[in-house]
Amino acid sequence: MKEGIIPVILASVLLYYREEVGVYQDGTFVPVLGEEHFELLVKNPERYGVKYFAIExxxxxxxxxxxxxxxxxxxxxxxxxxxxxxxxxxxxxxxxxxxxxxxxxxxxxxxxxxxxxxxxxxxxxxxxxxxxxxxxxxxxxxxxxxxxxxxxxxxxxxxxxxxxxxxxxxQAYDTLLNHCQSLLNTAFGVEGDKLRANLRIRGYNIKDKCVERSLKRFTQAIIDDSQNDSQWLSAVVMVIADKPAESWSDEDAIAFEVKLADIVRKFENLEAIQTEVNSQGIQEGVTARRITVTRDDGKETLRMVWIDDTREKEAEELVNQILTQLKGCDRKLREAVLAKLTEKILN
Incomplete structure (x- = not known):
């Protein structure tokens, strides 16, 4: 048979059997055959294969x-x-x-x-x-x-x-987000679908006091009312994990719980300070610190400490005196002195 007629016959046969016969070029399925395929098929037939698709x-x-x-x-x-x-x-x-x-x-x-x-x-x-x-x-x-x-x-x-x-x-991704919401509910002590409303109110109370980067981003995310509930949850989860949940690995999902615990601790500490400040009616010139000491037996001491600007210089001098005595001491001893001082003063 002359070469010129071969592509015509091939095209006719393949067109007639277009449902039953699949064509492959270099092992790759070809859903649409063009002129370029017929030219190559005649010149290099070894690059092509056919497969019968029987649906019966x-x-x-x-x-x-x-x-x-x-x-x-x-x-x-x-x-x-x-x-x-x-x-x-x-x-x-x-x-x-x-x-x-x-x-x-x-x-x-x-x-x-x-x-x-x-x-x-x-x-x-x-x-x-x-x-x-x-x-x-x-x-x-x-x-x-x-x-x-x-x-x-x-x-x-x-x-x-x-x-x-x-x-x-x-539903796997939605299941992941639902799990994250459940973790948020538990971490912040909120039940049901009240999480967003609860965090929005609490976030507004401390938003002007946030300086630390991760806490500030979290607070801005929870008070954002420009998105629907699903978008809001995705944004909050992304801020906590510092990575969009859509691209998480299973390890990221586990790490989220650790990062959530850290952000909750920072949030509640700042929240507690602001609550105490508001309840005490502290005047200008006084700043607050929240100090927590946890012993290896689980016993915990927590105290709000108020620093009066008028006595800050006096306190600074005493600190310098203590540091002078500790000069030359190794780090472990300095930290031990800090722990003992904290425990004795707070108790």
Whole structure:
């Protein structure tokens, strides 16, 4: 046969079997064939491969079930796309996993089945292998071959398990945020959905007193009323973790609890000082300090200390006298003296 007619015949055959036969170039699936492909196919046929996509028997039953919930009708109606019927179901699955937050794509905090489904969507590139091998295997079923006999039971198990797994994957990020909100509720002693209103009031009471960077950013976040509740929670969580929750790893989620405890301690300490200052009606010229000493047996001493500007110079002189006596002492001894002085004076 003359070379000139070969591309025409190939195009005719591949067009006639555009649903049943998939074309691969260098191992990569080609959804749309163009002139450039036919020129290369004739010159370098070894770079191309074909695969028969049979959707019949049990495969046909499963395909019809999934088509009703996943099918992309616009793709199916596109006459330029090869294997459009198969891709109309598979493409939404690929798009689904690509749009997931980075946290969801890398988390291990999912059920075994959901993790296997997610891994299949991330790793399997061939449409038929995804739909009839990788996903059934992830759902605890055997691969579905051309010869697998129809089975309504297998079809329903696959459909139900897959949908349940996809739903769990889709909700993973929301589950993370809900967990963070629960931690916030517990840390600040707030019940139910009153967290935002509670923190907003408390934040306004200390916002003008915040100097420390992380505490100031946290206070600004909790009093922000320009966002809806979901956006507000995401912003607060990001400030505490210093990283958007969407891009967290599982280790970041664990570290969040530690960082939350630190910010709560700073917040409540400053809150306590301002409460004490307001209740005492302290005049100008007096500043407050909140000193806490915790012993190794768990006993704790907490005291509000008031520093009068008129006696600050006198106090400074006494401190300098003590430091002069400690000159030449190593750090551990100086710290031991500090601990003893604090305990004796506060007690």
């Amino acid at each position: 028997g049990l495969r046909g039953e499963i395909f019809k079930e999934l088509e009703t919930i996943l099918s992309n009708s616009q793709l199916k109606d596109n006459s330029q796309v090869r294997n459009a019927t198969l891709l109309s179901v598979v493409t939404p699955l690929y798009q689904f996993v690509k749009k997931l937050p980075r946290y969801t794509q890398q988390t291990k905090n999912l059920s075994k089945t959901a993790l296997q489904i997610l891994h299949s969507l991330q790793q399997t590139v061939e449409p038929d292998e995804l739909l009839f091998s990788a996903l059934p295997s992830a759902c605890g079923l055997s691969s579905i071959s051309f010869t697998s006999p129809p089975s309504q039971e297998v079809t329903q198990i696959f459909k139900t398990t897959l949908i349940k797994g996809l739903r769990e994957i889709n």
